[in-house]
Amino acid sequence: MNQSADNIKVYIIIPFHNLVDDAFADCLKNQDYRNLSLILVDDGSTDESLSKLTSLPYTCHVINGDGNLWFGGALDKAYTFIEKNNSVNDHDIILVLLHDTQFGGNFISRGAELIKQYPNSIITARAVSKQTGMLVDKGVHVSWWNLSFTQTDQTSEINCLSMRGMFATAKDFIRIGGFYPVLLPHYLSDYEFCIRAFQMGYMLRTFEELIIYSDESRTGYHSISGRSFIKTAASMFSKKYALNPIYRTNFILLCCPLRWKLINILRVWIVSIKIIIKSLVGIRHNKKATLK
CATH class of the missing domain: 3.90.550.10 (Spore Coat Polysaccharide Biosynthesis Protein SpsA; Chain A)
Structure with a gap:
């Protein structure tokens, strides 16, 4: 009508x-x-x-x-x-x-x-x-x-x-x-x-x-670089973080065509692991600089 x-x-x-x-x-x-x-x-x-x-x-x-x-x-x-x-x-x-x-x-x-x-x-x-x-x-x-x-x-x-x-x-x-x-x-x-x-x-x-x-x-945060390891890990899994790997994985499972699901889930977690490793490396560099 x-x-x-x-x-x-x-x-x-x-x-x-x-x-x-x-x-x-x-x-x-x-x-x-x-x-x-x-x-x-x-x-x-x-x-x-x-x-x-x-x-x-x-x-x-x-x-x-x-x-x-x-x-x-x-x-x-x-x-x-x-x-x-x-x-x-x-x-x-x-x-x-x-x-x-x-x-x-x-x-x-x-x-x-x-x-x-x-x-x-x-x-x-x-x-x-x-x-x-x-x-x-x-x-x-x-x-x-x-x-x-x-x-x-x-x-x-x-x-x-x-x-x-x-x-x-x-x-x-x-x-x-x-x-x-x-x-x-x-x-x-x-x-x-x-x-x-x-x-x-x-x-x-x-x-x-x-x-x-x-x-x-007023938006959440899209970058967590430059933070300590603990803060990086906490921020990464926060609901305020746009690239939270858990929720991005869920998004892929819900939306992505089957042929691309696995490779995209791997992409998400590889990026997240690199960010965590970078924060750990940053801590080590800071400690060395302090000792010098």
Whole structure:
């Protein structure tokens, strides 16, 4: 059944743990699309983040965590809520927003138009860094033969997307399925979902007119070089580390074609072992320098 734009509700999933600022709340408040419902996954915030969002003039559904949900767990909680909510219609729209982003007043209306114009698609906004003004995220092409991730704006090349401003119909979102909060608690949980969508036959798209501004200073860490052996080992297996070898192994097991699984798992662990060895060598060099 076709629905007019006014009848299509946009359910906005917002995972957060503190640090929701006024600028993000203002972006939501100033949207020209008003039929919005917020799914607020508050993972144990201790500041005023929740009240900033519940004070907005929209229906709010609050899902509470204890600080251990992380991104993947928060998305899975929101997915379960949507799947079990009988008031969600097939043609309603799901939007995932990160609380460290900002966007224009027509961002949601434009995304809703695009998802209606391109059925059987997952659409993600292109991200621009607030700090540098540079484009930092668009479509992604994963080359499994060498486990590389390349940014691309060519729809024919995109087989992966982030969820930093992702739009999908509720029907498609539910059909693609939930998340894996134990196997992928934080990094790569959104990549896995979108790769799964691609493998199910959905088109993954980005558009230059759909822009979101991201605070790159709030991301986790992507490098652990220069640390002591103990700190290197602890950081390597932290959920905040983007290259955590355990979660990258899980990602490969879930997503990678069979012919490339073993070689890519070996790649992940070889890189990790090299980092640990480098930290040990650094300790020995420092001790020698001290003795001299």
